[in-house]
Amino acid sequence: MNRGFLPISKEDLRERNIEQLDFVYIIGDAYVDHPSFGHAIISRVLEANGYTVGIISQPDWKTVESIDVLGQPRLAFLVSAGNMDSMVNHYSVSKRRRETDAYTPGGESGKRPDYATVVYCNLIRRKYKNVPIIIGGIEASLRRMAHYDYWSDKFKRSILLDSGADLISYGMGEKSIVEIADALATGIAAKDITFVAGTVYKTKDCGSIYDGITLPSYEEMKADKLHYAESFAIQHENTDPFNSKCLIEPYPNNVYVVQNPPQTPLTQEEMDKIYALPYMRTYHPSYEEKGGVPAIQEIKFSLISNRGCFGACNFCALTFHQGRIIQTRSHESILEEAKLLTQDPDFKGYIHDVGGPTANFRQPACEKQLTCGACKNKQCLFPAPCKNLKADHTDYLELLRKLRAVPKVKKVFVRSGIRFDYLLADPDTSFFRELVEHHISGQLKVAPEHISNKVLLHMGKPGSEVYFRFVKEYKRMNQKLGKDQYLVPYLMSSHPGCGLQEAVELAEYLRDIGYMPEQVQDFYPTPSTVSTVMYYTGMDPRNMEPVYVCKNPHEKAMQRALIQYRNPKNYELVREALIKAGREDLIGFDKKCLIRPARGYATPAAAKKPTVSKPLKKKTIRNIHKKKKRGEK
Numbered sequence: 216m217n218r219g220f221l222p223i224s225k226e227d228l229r230e231r232n233i234e235q236l237d238f239v240y241i242i243g244d245a246y247v248d249h250p251s252f253g254h255a256i257i258s259r260v261l262e263a264n265g266y267t268v269g270i271i272s273q274p275d276w277k278t279v280e281s282i283d284v285l286g287q288p289r290l291a292f293l294v295s296a297g298n299m300d301s302m303v304n305h306y307s308v309s310k311r312r313r314e315t316d317a318y319t320p321g322g323e324s325g326k327r328p329d330y331a332t333v334v335y336c337n338l339i340r341r342k343y344k345n346v347p348i349i350i351g352g353i354e355a356s357l358r359r360m361a362h363y364d365y366w367s368d369k370f371k372r373s374i375l376l377d378s379g380a381d382l383i384s385y386g387m388g389e390k391s392i393v394e395i396a397d398a399l400a401t402g403i404a405a406k407d408i409t410f411v412a413g414t415v416y417k418t419k420d421c422g423s424i425y426d427g428i429t430l431p432s433y434e435e436m437k438a439d440k441l442h443y444a445e446s447f448a449i450q451h452e453n454t455d456p457f458n459s460k461c462l463i464e465p466y467p468n469n470v471y472v473v474q475n476p477p478q479t480p481l482t483q484e485e486m487d488k489i490y491a492l493p494y495m496r497t498y499h500p501s502y503e504e505k506g507g508v509p510a511i512q513e514i515k516f517s518l519i520s521n522r523g524c525f526g527a528c529n530f531c532a533l534t535f536h537q538g539r540i541i542q543t544r545s546h547e548s549i550l551e552e553a554k555l556l557t558q559d560p561d562f563k564g565y566i567h568d569v570g571g572p573t574a575n576f577r578q579p580a581c582e583k584q585l586t587c588g589a590c591k592n593k594q595c596l597f598p599a600p601c602k603n604l605k606a607d608h609t610d611y612l613e614l615l616r617k618l619r620a621v622p623k624v625k626k627v628f629v630r631s632g633i634r635f636d637y638l639l640a641d642p643d644t645s646f647f648r649e650l651v652e653h654h655i656s657g658q659l660k661v662a663p664e665h666i667s668n669k670v671l672l673h674m675g676k677p678g679s680e681v682y683f684r685f686v687k688e689y690k691r692m693n694q695k696l697g698k699d700q701y702l703v704p705y706l707m708s709s710h711p712g713c714g715l716q717e718a719v720e721l722a723e724y725l726r727d728i729g730y731m732p733e734q735v736q737d738f739y740p741t742p743s744t745v746s747t748v749m750y751y752t753g754m755d756p757r758n759m760e761p762v763y764v765c766k767n768p769h770e771k772a773m774q775r776a777l778i779q780y781r782n783p784k785n786y787e788l789v790r791e792a793l794i795k796a797g798r799e800d801l802i803g804f805d806k807k808c809l810i811r812p813a814r815g816y817a818t819p820a821a822a823k824k825p826t827v828s829k830p831l832k833k834k835t836i837r838n839i840h841k842k843k844k845r846g847e848k
Contacts, residue, residue: 218493219495220246220248220495220499220500221246221248221258221262221268221269221270222236222269222270222285223246223269223270223271223272223285223499223501224284224285225284225285225286227269228269228285228286233267235286235287235288235289236267236268236269236285236286236288236289237261237266237267237268237288237289237290237396237400238261238266238267238268238269238288238290238291238292238293238396239268239269239271239282239285239286239287239288239292239293240254240257240258240268240269240270240271240292240293240294240295241271241274241282241292241293241294241295241335241339242254242270242271242272242273242294242295242296242297243273243295243296243297243301243304243318243327243331243332243335244272244273244297244298244318244319244327244510245272245273245318245319245320245498245499245502245508246270246272246498246499247318247497247498247499247508247510247511248494248495248496248497248498248499249494249495249496249497249511249514249515250489250490250492250494250519251298251514251517251519252298253295253298253351253352253353253387253388254270254295254297254352255494256387256389256489256492257293257295257351257388257389257392258270259489259492259493259494260389260392260393260489260492261392261393261396262492263488263492264393264396264397266290266396266400268293269285269288271284271285272499273319273326273327274335274338276327276328276331276334276335276338279338279341279342281338282335282338282339282342283342287343287346288346290347290396290399290400291346291347291348291349291381291395291396291399291405292339292343292346292347292348292349293348293349293350293351293392294332294335294336294339294348294349294350294351294355294378294380295332295350295351295352295354295355296327296331296332296335296352296353296354296355297318297327297331297352297353297354298318298352298353298510299318299353299354300353300354300357300358300741300742301327301328301329301330301331301332301354302329302330302364302365302366303739303741304316304318304327305324305329306366308736308737308738308739309737309768310366312324315509317508317509317510317513318508318509318510319508320498320502320505320506320507320508321502321505321506321507322506322509323505329366330377331354332350332352332354332355332358332374332378332380333374333377333378336348336350336378336379336380337378337379340379347381347382347399347405348378348379348380348381348382349380349381349382349383349384349392349395349405350374350375350378350380350382350383350384351383351384351385351388351392353532353536354374355374355378355380355383355384355385356383356385356386356535356536356743357532357535357536357741357742357743358371358373358374358742358743359373359374359375359383359385359415359472359474359743360373360415360430360446360450360462360464360472360474360743361373361433361436361437361443361446361464361472362742362743363443363740363742363747363748363750363751364742365739365740365741365747365750370436370437370443370751372433372466373415373417373464373466373472375415375416375417375472376417376466376470376472381405381406381408381416382395382405382408382411382414382415382416383414383415383416384413384414385413385414385415385474385477385536386413386477386478386536386537386538387478387481387522387536387537388413388478389478389481389485389489390412390413390478390479390481391411391412391413391414391478394411394412395408395411395414398411406418409423409473409475410475411475412456412475412476412477412478412479413475413476413477413478414475415472415473415474415475416472416473416475417470417471417472417473418470418471418473419469419470419471421463421471421473424461424463424473425461426460426461427460427461427462427463427473428449428453428460428461428462428463429463429465430446430449430450430462430463430464430465431443431445431446432464432465432466433464433465433466433467434466434467440751440752440753440754441752441754441759443748443751443752444748444752444754444756444759445756445759446464447745447748447756448756448757448759449462450462450474450535450743451534451745451756451757452591452592453474453476453591454477454534454535454538454539454589455476455477455538455539455540455588455589455591456476456477456478456479456480456538456540456588457479457586457587457588458587458588458591459476459477459588460476461473461474461475461476462474477538480523480538480540480542480585481522481542482542483542483543483544483545486522486542486543486544486545486548487544487545487547487548490519490544490548490552491548491551496515496555497511497515498511513567515559515561516556516559516562516565516566516567517566517567517568517569517570517630518549518552518553518556518566518568518569518570518618519544519570519571520543520544520549520569520570520571520574520577520611520614521541521542521543521544521570521571521572521573521576521577522537522541522542522543522571522572523537523538523539523540523541523542523571523572523576524537524539524541524571524572524573524576525539525540525541525576525579525580525584525589525594525595525596526572526573526576526595526596526634526637527539527594527595527596527597527675528664528674528675528676529673529674529675529744529745529746529749530664530674530675530707530710530738530739530744530745530746530747531744532741532742532743532744533572535743535744537572538589539580539584539589539595540579540584540585540588540589541576541577541578541579541580543577543578543610546613546614546617549569549614549618550617550618550621553566553618553621553624554621557621557622557623557624562623563625564623564624564625564626565624565625565626565627565628566618566624566626566627566628567628567630568628568629568630568631569614569615569618569627569628569629570629570630570631570632571631572631572632573631573632573633573634573637574611574629574630574631574632574633575608575611575629575633575634575637575638575646576634576637577608577610577611577614578605578607578610579605580595580596580601580603580604580605581595581601581603581604581605582605583603594675596634596636596637596677597675597676597677598672598677598678599677600636600637600640604637604640606637606638606640606641606642607641607643608638608641608643608645608646609643609645609646611646612645612646612649615627615629615649615653615654616649619653626653626656627653627654628654628655628656629650629654629655630656630660632660632661632662633650633659633661635661635663635681635682635685636677636681636685638685639681639684639685639688644692647688647692648692648695648696651689651692651693651696651698651700652696652698655700657700657701658700658701658702658703659689659700659701659702659703660702660703660704660705661682661685661702661703661704661705662704662705663676663679663682663704663705663706664676664705664706664707664710665679665706665707665710665713665717665721666679666682666720666721666724667679667713667717667720667721669712669713669717670710670712670713670717672712673710673711673712673713673746673749673755673762674707674710674712674746675745682704686702689702704730704732705736706721706732706735706736706778707735707736707737707738708735708736708737708738708771708774708775708777708778709737709738709765709770709771709774709775710738710746711738711746711749711750711755711762711763711764711765712749712762712763713738713763713765713774714763714765715770715773715774715777715792715795715796716796716798718773718774718777718778718792718796719777719792719793719796719798719801721777721778722777722778722780722789722809723801723807723809725778725780726780726807726809731778731779731780731781731782732778732779735775735778735779737771737774737775738750745757749762749764750764750766772788773788773789773791773792773795774792776788776789776792777789777792777809780809780810786810786813789809789810790802790810790813793809793810
């Protein structure tokens with residue numbers, strides 16, 4: 216097995232005596248050979264299974280020659296937009312172009328096109344009409360069926376159709392990509408690969424599909440948003456490999472897009488093998504002159520311990536991408552990687568993170584998930600922890616203790632998300648105590664997201680009383696250990712269900728705790744989340760009930776300003792929001808008020824209260840009489 220970087224040029228192929236690559240992988244990110252990057256994992260997995268792979272990173276999408284630098288692959292082109300959806304990578308929630316790109320050498324923006332997967336595939340088709348194209352990554356995964364696209368404000372077809380690709384490998388894809396490669400290598404045509412779990416294909420004949428579910432057609436969903444909400448509800452119930460069915464989405468001209476059930480979860484042994492592959496663990500040296508790739512700084516000294524998330528927040532796409540069943544690496548695998556980190560000349564003794572989508576999930580939510588799958592119509596933590604939930608931090612705590620004992624390691628931090636409701640559900644407080652004692656760098660970031668229970672209900676988050684309890688316990692634990700560490704809450708404005716009244720409720724909470732966030736995240740409608748469906752349809756797909764949706768840019772600005780009401784730049788927006796919400800009682804000089812009145816503006820209390828002169832003091836009256844006798848004014 217090759218111990219260097221994968222080939223990126225014809226010269227690299229000659230050095231390796233490769234006449235023709237099995238796969239050419241076109242990616243929207245810089246080439247970073249690290250297991251935090253999807254293209255690195257898929258390439259190394261294919262290599263471990265005997266296939267050759269070359270990388271074309273960020274090709275010039277305006278010229279066909281840019282995708283031909285490694286020649287025609289023997290089996291297929293692989294295409295991924297990168298670690299992020301290209302539109303999220305390019306634009307803020309206000310649709311302003313971002314100035315930097317952490318996944319590009321030197322942080323330079325504009326090195327990939329909008330809708331990169333579609334553009335790259337169309338470029339390939341201009342040069343190679345019949346070479347199979349397999350698309351994957353977060354962009355392809357979350358656009359695999361018809362979906363609402365926030366940036367164009369349109370309802371779009373499956374990316375499989377718009378890209379002209381043959382297959383989508385959705386989710387993490389290690390198992391499905393090997394099955395696809397083996398099928399292609401044995402001479403099976405791409406159009407006939409309809410049997411691989413974790414894939415989406417197109418067909419004109421659904422006769423061979425057993426026990427599938429036919430979704431509303433694309434034309435029906437485009438004409439009536441309610442049909443899309445109904446379709447998404449079915450999709451949301453079929454994201455589990457053990458109990459999902461094939462989903463069939465009809466299109467005009469008798470074309471059907473078919474989603475097979477997801478690939479089965481990786482075993483611990485399979486996870487260990489994937490993370491033990493010979494990654495170079497950094498960016499390609501050709502980027503050095505531009506200062507490298509900024510994204511490496513966030514993950515260079517961090518350890519991935521798990522995948523999946525049974526938290527299932529409505530605004531998060533993890534349910535559709537990694538699934539709800541937790542998959543973990545063994546302690547031995549993680550410790551071996553930790554030892555590699557300590558050998559890096561830049562290592563200063565600090566492991567920046569040990570986690571995954573949710574750091575303190577190190578096992579399935581309950582024992583039945585690995586045999587029966589996750590429940591279709593119930594969630595593990597929402598609205599309250601399921602009675603079958605197994606809240607146990609024993610394994611994670613043992614792992615952290617072992618990492619703290621690794622030679623050259625001074626401190627092990629936990630910076631990826633801590634699910635505080637899961638932490639509180641654990642009757643043993645050992646992990647909580649050691650988290651506070653050993654694994655926080657002055658402040659712990661958590662994600663209550665909001666305080667209004669009405670909004671939290673639409674977010675799929677626990678009620679505010681759970682967060683308040685956590686805050687209380689966190690302070691108590693710090694006091695017990697003689698620590699002075701803070702909580703930094705992540706908060707979101709303008710989520711479906713949040714109006715000005717709820718935004719004011721959040722502002723009042725921030726007033727009471729004396730905290731103003733430096734940054735506020737507006738709700739971002741990314742493809743394939745429950746919250747995005749609410750945003751687009753105005754309906755909650757879980758119960759088909761109407762939901763208030765803030766789409767007006769000015770109201771969104773007011774909601775955001777309320778969270779940062781102390782910032783003088785936000786004064787006018789905050790004042791306007793309070794008046795519109797009928798909360799002028801929060802404008803004044805009382806300690807409960809958020810802002811003071813504007814100059815020349817009377818508070819409601821002042822306007823209602825008649826002006827009464829104060830009685831003069833006796834001494835003052837005597838002085839007035841004396842002045843009058845002397846003839847003074």
